[in-house]
Amino acid sequence: MDSGDDQDVPDPRGRKKRYHRHTPRQIQALESMFKACPHPDEKQRMQLSRDLGLEPRQIKFWFQNRRTQTKAQQDRSDNCLLRSENDKIRCENIAMREALKNVICPSCGSSSCTEDSYFDESKLRMENTRLKEQLDRVSSLASRYLGRPMTQLPPVLPVSISSLDLSVGGYNNPGISTSLDLNLLLQNSSSSSSSSFPYASISELEKPIMVEMASNAMEEVIRLVQTDEPLWMKSVSDGRDILQLETYDRMFKRSGHRLKFPDVRIEASRDSAVVAMNATTLIDLLMDASKWCELFPTIVSKARTIEVLGSGTVGGISGSLALMYEELQVLSPVVPTREFSFLRCCQPIQQGVWVVADISVDFPRANQFALASQSKKLPSGCLVEEMADGYAKVTWVEHVEIEENHLIPALFKDLMDSGLAFGAQRWLATLQRMCERFSCLTLTGFPAKELGGRLPFDHDPNCLIPVSVSHDGKRSMMKLAQRMVNNFCANIGASNDHKWITLSGLNDVGVRVTLHKSTDAGQPSGVLLSAATTIWLPISPESVFAFFKDERTRTQWDVLSNGNSVQEVTHISNGSHPGNCISLLRGLNSGQNTMLILQECCTDASGSVVVYSPIDIPAINVVMSGEDPSFIPLLPSGFTILPDGRAAGASSSSNPLAGSSGSLVTIAFQILMSSLPSAKLNLESVTTVNSLIGTTVQQIKAALNCPDI
Secondary structure, eight states: OOOOTTTTOOOTTEEEEEEEOOOHHHHHHHHHHHHHSSSSOOHHHHHHHHHHOOOHHHHHHHHHHHHHHHHHHHHHHHHHHHHHHHHHHHHHHHHHHHHHHHHHHHOSSOOOOTTTTTHHHHHHHHHHHHHHHHHHHHHHHHHHHSSSOOOOOOOOOTTTTOOOOOOOSSSOTTTTTTOOOOOOOOOHHHOOOOOOOOOOOOTTTTHHHHHHHHHHHHHHHHHHHHOOOOTTTEETTOEEEEEEEHHHHHTTTTTTSSOOTTEEEEEEEEEEEEESSSSSHHHHHHSHHHHHHHOOOOTEEEEEEEEEOOSSSTTTTTEEEEEEEEEOOEEEEEESSSSEEEEEEEEEEEEEEEEEEEEEEGGGGGGTSSSSOOOOSSSEEEEEEOOOOGEEEEEEEEEEEEOOOOSOOOGHHHHHHTOOOSSSHHHHHHHHHHHHHHHHHHHHHOOOGSSSEEEEEEOOOTTTTEEEEHHHHHHHHHHHHHHHHHHHHHHHOOOOTTOOOEEEEESOEEEEEEEEEETTSSSEEEEEEEEEEEEEEOOHHHHHHHHOOOOOGGGTOGGGTTTEEEEEEEEEEEEESSTTTTEEEEEEEEEEEHHHHHHEEEEEEEEEEEEEEEEHHHHHHHHHTTTTTTTTTOEEEEEEEEEEOOOOOOSSSSSSSTTTTOOOEEEEEEEEEEEETTTTOOOHHHHHHHHHHHHHHHHHHHHHHHHOO
16 A cells, blocks of 8 residues: 555645655655654654755655554454454363363362362452453444444354344345345364365354355345435436445434545445346356356456355255455456455345345454455345246445555556446346356257358368357356456456566567466477557547457457468357357368367446457367367467546547547467476567567557557
């Protein structure tokens, strides 16, 4: 957190004056001074002002913000120590109680109660007093997250408690049950953990606190979903729901509970849609971390279940509660990811209606999963209503407090500030598209045009023969294409797993490269080089997507085609939009009669992806016969197309062409740099990939008649 960047300072005339962003040199000097002296006097501040070219007030505000941040981090560390101490005291108390039960008087056979006994009543009273003090301290800490004081914690008896009645209270709706019985079995951590990562399991004292947090979050999500004005108002410009923060604070008594940091802003959105998936299947996908990651490959780069706190009783769905971790991405290596550790709970509230609710939790022992950040997820989630014919209506709410990241480049500033990058609209648009894809995967009857293709004879590349594609073959090809897209999305984002190196570039974000070793059966073995850059085009995302999807225009941007046109020989639809499809492309007159191109195009209201990979004919024949495609190696490259976040006609300092909205296009390539696992990045590989991307960018701009910006 670069405290002091872009500070808003009151102006005597009642306006706000925005200072310039601090340079890395200024921040480094300020951090060095802070380590030596967190409270500089006026003379020291004046000296810094002269050395760094900043106003004295800027220096003063920077140190104030930095001290606040340091104190918050120390508080979180103290909370962890307090909880550990409380757990230890509680265990000692339980051990003494158990020991007392087994102390028998040798003369009379009754329980010992002599004053000489170590476990006498006075010692128990002292221990109970100390436990009560510790309990009060933990309750005070918990109230910071629950938004209200905790008067009493539920009893923690590992064996006797089989369920908790979590009453919502205070909110009555005729169609909604006000008693949200999560039916949570507070399991021992040894049997409930589903994470393969080492961590200290949640204590028995923390579990009921988290259960109450989840119950409160579920109540809030229900109200956010079902309440319209004055809580939500329609945007005049685009019709989106806008949360009225003052009304929200009054309704949920949140005043004073928001983070008090200058770089934190609120993002809140709500949207509804009907999806082609039954409600119980959708709930199962949302509650399973790996399935959820597959459901949203363009948004969720990583997801893990840290610990399962409660499992359901109806198909493993009803009344589930888990502590989870997520890493969310925009498909570009220049946009930092967002990370949260949070509770996710699911509960049916009436026949055919489920609620899934999320809320961030300050779990210090999960810091190995999430970076230190002031961002947190406020009660968010969705309401899933079962409909006829295997459909479901989903109302989605996203509500987060986000720490402003000053590393976001200017190209993406409008998109991030608009809230579209991670808003409810993007989640639902992606969900609709993926549900249609899954429906196509399970269909038993396909249009005739999808059952055939034309592949070349090995001895004559210009001779085409029809190829029959079975129903199993189509499903196998769809699975292969989905793996290709998932691999592409996992390797293009700014995940913490990737260390991107910036090369001298074509624009303000440059060309970035990263290396990773591949040992998976689905990728070539060796060291893979990924390279990507992002450009802005003054053309709508729909037009840019149509340009990349059309095989007739491929020669205008595909550097590796050597000017040879391609022909679509197999086409599989993935949904109602004609742009969602899987294709097999064959190069004409290329002399490469053994290689084809597998391509998948995905598009929805939030953006588009075009991913492709070379694949040989023997592998395609295996896929078309319906065999398992998991061993077939793929090396995907492609494009992501996102809206730039500006309304048509709006001006912006982020882009030089004012008055028109456009597209953010990320071009990404993967190449096998070496089959040796010890290979390192070399100048030849850098030069090759830099030239490859540079030529591709220039050809795209020339084909679309875009100025060289």
